[in-house]
Amino acid sequence: MVPPLSTxxxxxxxTFKYLLYGPLVAQVLYSRMNGVTMLRDNWCFHVLILCALKGLIHQLWGTYYNMLFLTRNRRILQQGVDFKQIDKEWDWDNFIILQALIASMAGYSFPILTNLPLSDWRGFLCTILLHMAVSEPLYYLVHRYLHKDHLFTHYHSLHHSSAVPQSFTAGNATLLEHLILAMIMGIPLIGSTMFGFASISLIYGYVLMFDFLRCLGHCNVEVVPHQIYEAFPLLKYLLYTPTYHSLHHTETGTNFCLFMPLYDVLGNTQNSQSWDLHQKISSNAGKNGRVPDFVFLAHVVDLSSAMHVPFVFRSYGSMPFTFRFFLLPLWPLTFASMLAMWAWSKTFLISFYYIRGRLHQTWAVPRFGFQYFLPFATEGINRHIEDAILRADRLGVKVISLAALNKNEALNGGGTLFVSKHPDLKVRVVHGNTLTAAVILNEISPNVQEVFLTGATSKLGRAIALYLCRRKVRVLMLTLSTERFQKIQEEAPVDCQKYLVQVTKYQAAQNCKTWIIGKWTTPREQGWAPPGTHFHQFVVPPIFPFRRDCTYVDLAAMSLPDDVEGLGNCEYTMERGVVHACHAGGVVHSLEGWTHHEVGAIDVDRIDLVWEAALKHGLKAKTGHDQKSNPKIS
Structure with missing residues (x-):
């Protein structure tokens, strides 16, 4: 049986829970229709605004924490927030709904709240005194009591189940806890109202500051300089720090205070490491943290996918990317951020995870997909990629892997440009295409006798064609360049060259049921495929699934090992725990400790070797690739 007030x-x-705001919205509209023009006289309006601002405060603190390029050296607990914690904290905003309902009922119970002055300095003084003398010690006592066995198990353990505190963790608690917290927060406001000192600015200021300080304590980023506490020692008793509260989550028998450590001192529950650890983390804020073993250098695709990162909406980034209409209002801000990134022109850290204790990071080049196809942008893009590689080399990174467009053949020869220019690089540059080819080849049924290949003379197309012809599979290579075709054909063993066939039109594949797409294919061109065709692909962006009578395979991808830690965001349209094969190729390169660069043309002889190494380290071929074409198409 579920304990009362625990759910x-x-x-x-x-998501229908947000309909609970409906009566407040209706009241605001009703008041407007009945001539209440002064917004300060509309209590429900202020409640809704406060709810929005409370949610914004938590979101902004979450955004700041996940801006790893700013906070990575200030983080208290180093592990990442994984999908399990994100799902557990999915309904973190339940307390905002609760407080909205309580506040709306208070408005009906205390008519004075509907006609408050804008400001009254006496109210601020009264509220501060009541908070320090009543709310703080009351919370301290209740909080200690919640750590008793029965109450902790049934009511408080949920809050402590989050491994890494974040601003959203502050809201992740049971109904009973938030009822208590609402009462504690309400005492100073009710007291000021009863004394006749309440005002609109007081309510806004206290409620929002209360949430701000709660988020401060849970943010897991030390933002309070230790020099302030050295200059003003008394402050140690009046205001906690993120480090101070973080210790409560790791050593749960200490640091119970709400915001004021004074009561932990009086109750003899202050953690002895509190201020030494705060000074250590604050002092190390400007120093480089742990050097990653592996870096994946990604790039932005478009404005919409640019918002699919943890520091925008953590929950949105934890799901495979799809366009959402709620992102539209953020486009102007995203565009402005894009311009700022271009001006700043620095790579930035967007996520990280651990495999067997090794740190893997994802950096991003501040360039959008369309820029890679502008001839005049080539030099600038290569310069930024080169800067990222050199930075990784200086830090001591072992392997850096290039995402799809960052290793474009026309751009830098699949990374060859950087290796040739800097022959003394210690960091290994990897395009990961060897594993991409292996994934695609292992998707193809061993019984296939003939395939149709577009993008046939590209790096991947060449490797796939040469590998398949060795298996005695006939490859119809779509290319208009006889010279490039013949060059690839000459690389094949003499007895296998006959399996490579040049074709110049899609009509040549009208009887072939296995298509490997390496170049964008229009719906009209797909129409030449016979019913039942399997479309495999390595083209970016992937082709549109037009044919309902065919199956389409996603871009080559692999699931990371089961022991991956701290992974909490999806890589573009990939499912949770799944990364593009070129990313996985870099991971394997790092785990194997290979010391060669993987750039330029793919070594066909290494395809099976890389595939077996990936499986050995626990990476898995992504299952469930096959999908019907878009069901919206009739």
């Missing part, structure tokens, strides 16, 4: 009444409503 939320709207637990099963999902």
């Amino acid at each position: 939320w009444p709207w637990h099963n409503l999902g």
Whole structure:
């Protein structure tokens, strides 16, 4: 049986829980229709605004924490937030709904709240005194009591189940806890109102500052300089730090205070490491942290996918990318950020995870997909990629892997440009295409006798063609360049060259049911495929699934090992825990400790070797690739 007040009444409503704001919205509209023009006289309006601002405060703190390029050297706990924690904290905003309902009922119970002055300095003084003398010690006592066995197990353990505190963790608690917290927060406001000192600015200021300080304590980023506490020692008793509260989550028998460590001192529950650890983390803020073993150098595709990162919406980034209409209002801000990134022109860290204790990071080049196809942008893009490689080399990174467009053949020869220019690089540059080829080849049924290949003279196309012809599979290579075709054909063993066939039109494949797409294919061109065709692909962006009578395979990808830690965001359209094969290729390169660069043409002889190494380290071929074409197409 579920303990009373341990779950939320709207637990099963999902996103429909936001309809609980409906009566407040209706009241605001009703008041407007009845001539209430002064917004300060509309209590429900202020409640809705406060709810929005409370949510924004938590979101902005979450955004700041996940801006790893700013906070990575200030983080208290180094492990990442994984999908399990994100799912557990998915309904972190339940407490905002609760407080909205309580506040709306208070408005009906205390008519004075509907006609408050804008400001009254006496109210601020009264609220501060009541908070320090009543709310703080009351919370301290209740919090200690919540750590007793029975109450902790049934009510408080949920809050402590999050491995890494974040601003959203502050809201992740049971109904009972938030009822208590609402009461504690309400005491100073009710007291000021009863004394006749309440005002609109007081309510806004206290409620928002309360949430701000809660988020400060849970943010896991030390933002308070230790020099302030050295200059003003008394402050150690009046205001906690993120480090101070983080110790409560790691050593749960200490640091119980709300915001004021004074009561931990009086109750003899202050962690002895609190201020030494704060000074250590604050002092090390400007120093480089742990050097990653592996870096994946990604790039932005477009404005929409640019928002699919943890520091925009953590929950959105934890799901495979799809366009959402709620992102539209953010486009102007995203565009402005894009311009700022171009001006700053620095790579930035967007995520990280661990495999067997090794740190793997994803950096991003501040360039959007369309720029890679502008001839005049080539030099600038290569310069930024080169800067990232040199930075990784200086830091001591072992392997850096290039994402799809960052290793474009026309751009830098699949990374060859950088290796040739800097022959003394210690960091290994990897394009990961060997594993990409291996994934695609292992998707093809061993019984296939003939395939149709577009993009046949590209790096991947060449490797796939040469590998298949060795298996005695007939490869119809779509290319208009006889010279390039013959050059590839000459690389094949003499007895296998006959399996490579040049074709110049899609009509040549009208009887072939296995297509490997390496070049964008229009719906009209797909129409030449016979019913039942399997479309494999390595083209970016992937082709549109037009044919309902055919199956389409996603871009080559692999699932990371089961022991991956700290992974909490999806890589573009990939599922959770799945990365593009070129990313996985870099991971394997790092785990194997290979010391060669993997750039330029693919070594066909290494395809099976890389595939077996990937499987040995626990990477798995992504299952469930096959999908019907777009069901919206009739």
